[in-house]
Amino acid sequence: MNFKKILYWTLLVIIILVLICQIPAVNYRLGWRIDGAIAFLRGVVDPIGDLPKPNSQISDNLSPIPPPTQTMTAVNPTEKPIVIEMTPTMASSPTALPNVVGIDSIEWERQDWNNCGPATISMYLNFYGWEGDQFSVSDLIKPERVDRNVNVEELVHYTRNYAGWLNTIVRVGGNIELLKTFIANGIPVMIEEGDLVEELYWPNDDQWTGHYLLLTGYDDNADFFVAQDSFRGPDREVSFEKTDERWEAYNRVYILIYPPAKEELVKQILADDWDEETNRVSALLQTEEETKENPDNAFAWFNLGSNLVFYERYEEAAQAYDMARSIGIPQRMLRYQFGPFFAYFHANRNDELQTIIDYALRITDNSEEALLWRGWLLYRQGDQFGAVNAFREAYAANINSLDAQYALDFMGAIP
DSSP: OOHHHHHHHHHHHHHHHHHHHTSHHHHHHHHHHHHHHHHHHHHHHSOOOOOOOOSSOOOTTOOOOOOTTTTSOOOOTTSOOOOOOOSSSOOSSOOOOOSEEEOOOOOOOOOOTTOHHHHHHHHHHHHTTOOOOHHHHHHHHOOSTTOOOOOHHHHHHHHHHHSTTSEEEEEOSOOHHHHHHHHHTTOOEEEEEEEEOSSOSSTTOOOEEEEEEEEEEEETTTTEEEEEETTTEEEEEEEHHHHHHHHGGGTTOEEEEEOGGGHHHHHHHHGGGGSHHHHHHHHHHHHHHHHHHOTTOHHHHHHHHHHHHHTTOHHHHHHHHHHHHHHOOOTTHHHHOOHHHHHHHHTTOHHHHHHHHHHHHHHOTTOHHHHHHHHHHHHHTTOHHHHHHHHHHHHHHOTTOHHHHHHHHHTTOOO
């Protein structure tokens, strides 16, 4: 059988699968299987390799200078934060962390397809008496079931707007002791981490993916956290070492949800990191140090880029992302994290921006974020018609996307 026949039959199978997937009952029960089969066939026809290396020469003297708040002392990741006694009258003196802690009353929820973010935040909110489930969340922030990513900002936007009687904050650059401290004080912690899928979704798939966990306990004697894992099951034991290793890929980001009555407790545990600017200073200094200690750590360089983006230091951030790409980052990284789009766009490195947009859309063809950046790049290049079409594709991928709505409003276009 020659190549043309193989291509013909492959395309025919894809078309048939797409048509079958339009049947609602089939879509709900087998949609993820059909989507996986289509992705695999697409990878056969158009093989996916690694993210291309940057074209421009990387500076050998990349040494970012801390922002103008450098007089602040960076948080020592190994230093034990303050622990506050959970008593009706809050104790002012720190106490030692217990060796074993478990937070009860967490009702585990199995995630739907592509729904680990909504399912995990649902478990978190239910702990505080919220009445809803993962679909209460996903119907608003990812109305399309095939939307493969819900980022931290989307989850936080939901909780602040639909569970506003609770407080929600996000910080980066966390550490194991900090996670344990919150758990010991009765506050679960949600983290985003790297993980591995069991299946190959295309030939040469590196199987790396993003995942959320809700940490609800720990055991110092055996060095593990107890995690509510919406995919693998309740009360999963995950080692401290593996947690930190996987968490690093996401700048050690963590979400805290708590009742207002516990705000002073949260402030005391976070100490300097209660202030978001201070937290980012600490994270920037920490990731810069990590790149020096291990220059071959792609995640450290990627995190450095993300922390520089926070300070709108886009040219330096772009160089940090160059280093991460040169070492090699996972294939799906740009499905979940979007700092490189900001950095290359604002650094006017259009060729690199085009490269990562094209690659991101090969991995995730309905990525609303990559489609939006395609639109803004086309707009910069003077192609307003192409920009509007890209923005409409982003809107179709998520009709509740505020960014897509803004882009179309900016262009004076109707969704």
